[in-house]
Amino acid sequence: MTAGNDWPLWEVFIRAREGLSHKHVGSLHACDAEMALQHARDVYTRRREGESIWVVQSTDIVASAPADKESLFDPADAKIYRHPTFYDVPDEVECL
Amino acid sequence: MVESQSPGQSSELEEAARFQARVDQEIKIEPRDWMPEAYRKNLVRQISQHAHSEIVGMLPEGCWVTRAPSLRRKVQLLAKIQDEAGHGLYLYSAAETLGTPRAEMIDALHSGRAKYSNIFNYPVLSWADIGAIGWLVDGAAIINQIALCRCSYGPYARAMERICREESFHQRQGYEIMMSMAFGTAAQKRMAQSALDRWWWPSLMMFGPSDRDTVHSSQSVAWKIKRVSNDDLRQQFIDMTVPQADYLGLKMPDPDLKWNEERGHYDFGEIDWAELKRVVSGDGPCNKERMAARIKAHEDGTWVREAAVAYAEKKRQRESAARIAAE
Numbered sequence A: 001m002t003a004g005n006d007w008p009l010w011e012v013f014i015r016a017r018e019g020l021s022h023k024h025v026g027s028l029h030a031c032d033a034e035m036a037l038q039h040a041r042d043v044y045t046r047r048r049e050g051e052s053i054w055v056v057q058s059t060d061i062v063a064s065a066p067a068d069k070e071s072l073f074d075p076a077d078a079k080i081y082r083h084p085t086f087y088d089v090p091d092e093v094e095c096l
Numbered sequence B: 001m002v003e004s005q006s007p008g009q010s011s012e013l014e015e016a017a018r019f020q021a022r023v024d025q026e027i028k029i030e031p032r033d034w035m036p037e038a039y040r041k042n043l044v045r046q047i048s049q050h051a052h053s054e055i056v057g058m059l060p061e062g063c064w065v066t067r068a069p070s071l072r073r074k075v076q077l078l079a080k081i082q083d084e085a086g087h088g089l090y091l092y093s094a095a096e097t098l099g100t101p102r103a104e105m106i107d108a109l110h111s112g113r114a115k116y117s118n119i120f121n122y123p124v125l126s127w128a129d130i131g132a133i134g135w136l137v138d139g140a141a142i143i144n145q146i147a148l149c150r151c152s153y154g155p156y157a158r159a160m161e162r163i164c165r166e167e168s169f170h171q172r173q174g175y176e177i178m179m180s181m182a183f184g185t186a187a188q189k190r191m192a193q194s195a196l197d198r199w200w201w202p203s204l205m206m207f208g209p210s211d212r213d214t215v216h217s218s219q220s221v222a223w224k225i226k227r228v229s230n231d232d233l234r235q236q237f238i239d240m241t242v243p244q245a246d247y248l249g250l251k252m253p254d255p256d257l258k259w260n261e262e263r264g265h266y267d268f269g270e271i272d273w274a275e276l277k278r279v280v281s282g283d284g285p286c287n288k289e290r291m292a293a294r295i296k297a298h299e300d301g302t303w304v305r306e307a308a309v310a311y312a313e314k315k316r317q318r319e320s321a322a323r324i325a326a327e
Helices: A033-044 A066-078 B012-024 B037-056 B058-062 B071-096 B102-110 B127-148 B154-182 B186-205 B217-222 B230-248 B273-283 B287-300 B302-326
Strands: A009-015 A023-029 A052-057 B258-260 B265-267
Touching (some): A023 A033, B037 B058, B037 B071, B127 B154, B127 B186, B127 B230, B154 B230, B287 B302
Antiparallel strands (some): A009 A023
16 A cells, blocks of 8 residues: 555635634645635635635645744834833823 | 744854743743754654544444434533534644644544543443543543643643633533433433443543653643643542532442541542553544544545635635736
8 A cells, every 4th residue: 555645735724703814724735726615625624614715725825934933023122112001191081 | 934043143052032921921932943852853743642532432422412302402412522623623724733734643643653542432322421421531631731832832822711701601511411310210321320330430541641650741730731640640530529429429440449537538449540641642432433434534525625725726726716816
């Protein structure tokens, strides 16, 4: 018996309810987009978990490298003036 | 996924220390993070065997679908089996994030290199066994899997959470079947007792060898892959299940089983470890039958997989020809 080849891998994103964005739920193998959608429906929405499905071939996703995490995201920590709580305003002035 | 940049140049030892520190701080490890090769290997082994167990686990129940006593029971059993297929797929996906192709894992199962849970190598002799499987086997699996929800590897932990959520119906439908049998006619009650007698000990074996003898545990504990020891999980299962058997009016097939006030746990008899070893290494009552069924299903599906690939390829060519013609 030979291992054979796997069909391409797809990442599955599901919109759980109207008004929410799609969220990654997992992956699956399928030989084309149509089959990926059908499989995603069977594998990831058996209990009405979704209103809409996106499938994206895994090789089409470009991800940031874990090693770059600090240089990419740490600078934001120092920019506390981007948050409303940074600013002192009097309590008696409303709607701020 | 595409690697956008190669990781930093710090030495293997520094990486290992940083990895362990993250694990100690309960920060989840994700697929593209640095991890020791042994951690990766250990996880591929554990997750793929877990996936195989879900897939092989469909077989013992499958033969009862057409013989379910009512339509209600039939749709429940079908839904449970479909969940098991789904759970196998979530787990293969999680294992694949570690870089091992699914085809390779499936080949390891079919060629006998990979193991799966001992429990699926026992025969399912009566309808009451379907009840006992849901109640005991899924009950034991849930105990095991709740502990795994806190595993250090993100994709495995997330698959476990989803599986636990879905499996609680499996256990409850099993107990409901046990109730209708145990509270039914004398013959039905005898069937329920016989199912408990046959499934109790193999269910206890599902938690694996005793902590005294287990090979993989200490490293798995340090890596937070294994959060609770085999014996502790087993004890938890026994303490949970004995009162459930009492409610059914059924007797556990263990003369040494009794409440120990001092420990706050049930004491129980010695497990037949030789049987566990035998069944796991391929010599249980149904190992050959299960593997033959799995391999046949895989081989019978070959033409379907090939046809699907050919169809997808043809469609791709047609679409690209149409695009060129339109330009």
